[in-house]
Amino acid sequence: MTSSTVSGAxxxxxxxxxxxxxxxxxxxxGLTYLIILMxxxxxxxxxxxxxxxxxxxxxxxxxxxxxxxxxxxxxxxxVVLDSLxxxxxATVIALLVGYPTAYVIAQLPAKWKxxxxxxxxxxxxxxxxVRIYAWIVLLSGPGLVNTALGKLGLGPFEFLYNQGTIxxxxxxxxxxxxxxxxxxxxxxxxxxxxxxxxxLGARPARTFASVTLPLTLxxxxxxxxxxxxxxxxxxxxxxxxxxGRSIMVGNLIRDQFLKARDWPFGSALTLAxxxxxxxxxxxxxxxxxxx
Amino acid sequence: MRRPRLLYVPFWVTYIFLYAPIxxxxxxSFNAGKxxxxxxxxxxxxxxxxxxxxxxxxxxVNTLIVAAGSTALATVLGTLLAVGLARHTRSxxxxxxxxxxxxxxxxxxxxxxxxxxxxxKMTLGLHSVLLAHTVFGMAFVTAVVRTRLTHxxxxxxxxxxxxxxxxxxxxxxxxxxxxxPGIAAGALLAFTLxxxxxxxxxxxxxxxxxxxxxxxxxxxxxxxxxxxNALATLLLAVSFTVVxxxxxxxxxxxxxx
Numbered sequence: 001m002t003s004s005t006v007s008g009a010x011x012x013x014x015x016x017x018x019x020x021x022x023x024x025x026x027x028x029x030g031l032t033y034l035i036i037l038m039x040x041x042x043x044x045x046x047x048x049x050x051x052x053x054x055x056x057x058x059x060x061x062x063x064x065x066x067x068x069x070x071x072x073x074x075x076x077x078x079v080v081l082d083s084l085x086x087x088x089x090a091t092v093i094a095l096l097v098g099y100p101t102a103y104v105i106a107q108l109p110a111k112w113k114x115x116x117x118x119x120x121x122x123x124x125x126x127x128x129x130v131r132i133y134a135w136i137v138l139l140s141g142p143g144l145v146n147t148a149l150g151k152l153g154l155g156p157f158e159f160l161y162n163q164g165t166i167x168x169x170x171x172x173x174x175x176x177x178x179x180x181x182x183x184x185x186x187x188x189x190x191x192x193x194x195x196x197x198x199x200l201g202a203r204p205a206r207t208f209a210s211v212t213l214p215l216t217l218x219x220x221x222x223x224x225x226x227x228x229x230x231x232x233x234x235x236x237x238x239x240x241x242x243x244g245r246s247i248m249v250g251n252l253i254r255d256q257f258l259k260a261r262d263w264p265f266g267s268a269l270t271l272a273x274x275x276x277x278x279x280x281x282x283x284x285x286x287x288x289x290x291x
Numbered sequence: 292m293r294r295p296r297l298l299y300v301p302f303w304v305t306y307i308f309l310y311a312p313i314x315x316x317x318x319x320s321f322n323a324g325k326x327x328x329x330x331x332x333x334x335x336x337x338x339x340x341x342x343x344x345x346x347x348x349x350x351x352v353n354t355l356i357v358a359a360g361s362t363a364l365a366t367v368l369g370t371l372l373a374v375g376l377a378r379h380t381r382s383x384x385x386x387x388x389x390x391x392x393x394x395x396x397x398x399x400x401x402x403x404x405x406x407x408x409x410x411x412k413m414t415l416g417l418h419s420v421l422l423a424h425t426v427f428g429m430a431f432v433t434a435v436v437r438t439r440l441t442h443x444x445x446x447x448x449x450x451x452x453x454x455x456x457x458x459x460x461x462x463x464x465x466x467x468x469x470x471x472p473g474i475a476a477g478a479l480l481a482f483t484l485x486x487x488x489x490x491x492x493x494x495x496x497x498x499x500x501x502x503x504x505x506x507x508x509x510x511x512x513x514x515x516x517x518x519x520n521a522l523a524t525l526l527l528a529v530s531f532t533v534v535x536x537x538x539x540x541x542x543x544x545x546x547x548x
Binding site for chain 2: 018019021022023025026027029030031033034037038039040041042044045048096097098100101103104105118119120121122123125126127128129130131132133134135136137138144172175176179229230232233235236239240250253254257258263266267270273274277281
């Protein structure tokens, strides 16, 4: 009896030791890496927003709120509002095109479904800059669209360097991220529910509005997030398709860090960007919990 | 069930919208003329010019070094972390931390790293880009391997532990072999993402060590030339091949397991 209690105690302590060892071996390398190269950088950016800028760049460690009052300056506030507007436009249009596309894909026979899905994802796996560049080739002054229109006796038009082109570029870049979650949500839908609705006399539009759409709402919200988040902070698309003026928050942040060397104000802008995204993420979590 | 015909309009619009620019790019890369806009007959001369472009070649070498290094590091760290999160803790906070780099906007991570590097006075170069790319590469490896672990059968691991194996032995002999397809998929993902990554590299690379996306960015900003068409076509061919091979591979491993 004594011997069994002793061996039981050592087994217990051995299992506790192996648990600590397991955590040390498996969790600590990755977590240490993430703390040093993600959390500390994030904390630095957040704290810089509260400091004063040095006269020749750099940071003076003296607490101030001036970076945030500067954010309210109409010049900067307009940029933030413009970014919201452009990202929202891209998200809404991507949803309007993406939903029917995902719906049709979900109804295809199994073999074609895979082909259609791979074809949606394929452009997404090619270099982002190459895809933006393709639009410059298409839309620029002497480009293909203008050549074709010229043969019809129209134009030439200036398609590039406006907000519409930026929105086009954003949709082009992130449309696959809208279609995939929508497809997943529609695919999961039980077809019997729609049949039941139809049998009860609902027209297709009514069935869509009161059965299909509410049940696929989590997919809609996820897809919208996937398009909105990378659109909102983008600086490459506005730069290449928008003519290089600072028109979105991303450009403004980039300029504060690389050109103006005002890191505290750049950090405050980054904080504003993060705040918008966090509000959206909370909204998404709330809506998916309700669904 | 009845499919409304009207829905096929946005369906086809989507595919035309996605592929028209790509098709144009590929066709123009074989253009004999100097203009990147009007087609004047077939030629491979832009591919020849591209092969002689020193900057592009350097960018490509830099990109491959960074991608290989960060993928190796991310695969090791990400796999360990996934196992740790799935088997050695129940913390949802740590779970969230593991996927945060994939959710965080790349611009935010990029400037954060720039600030950190400046603060510790680290010189920028390939090493700084490599360390940066490991952050998000690791998040994707962790996510893929973690998903596989939650669906994996734990009875083998339990049996191994009951027979007195240490966590390390169980990991090497039992868990790791089971996870191999997931680890391979995660590594491939990290590699592809690193090759294409622009924003973080743009902030953390030294001007003397640009990666290929940075080279492309400055070429595009400088002006449109048919040489970029050739480069773009080659990149398209490579990524299309990789995606299709990966798709075949996962289907193969899934049918085997």
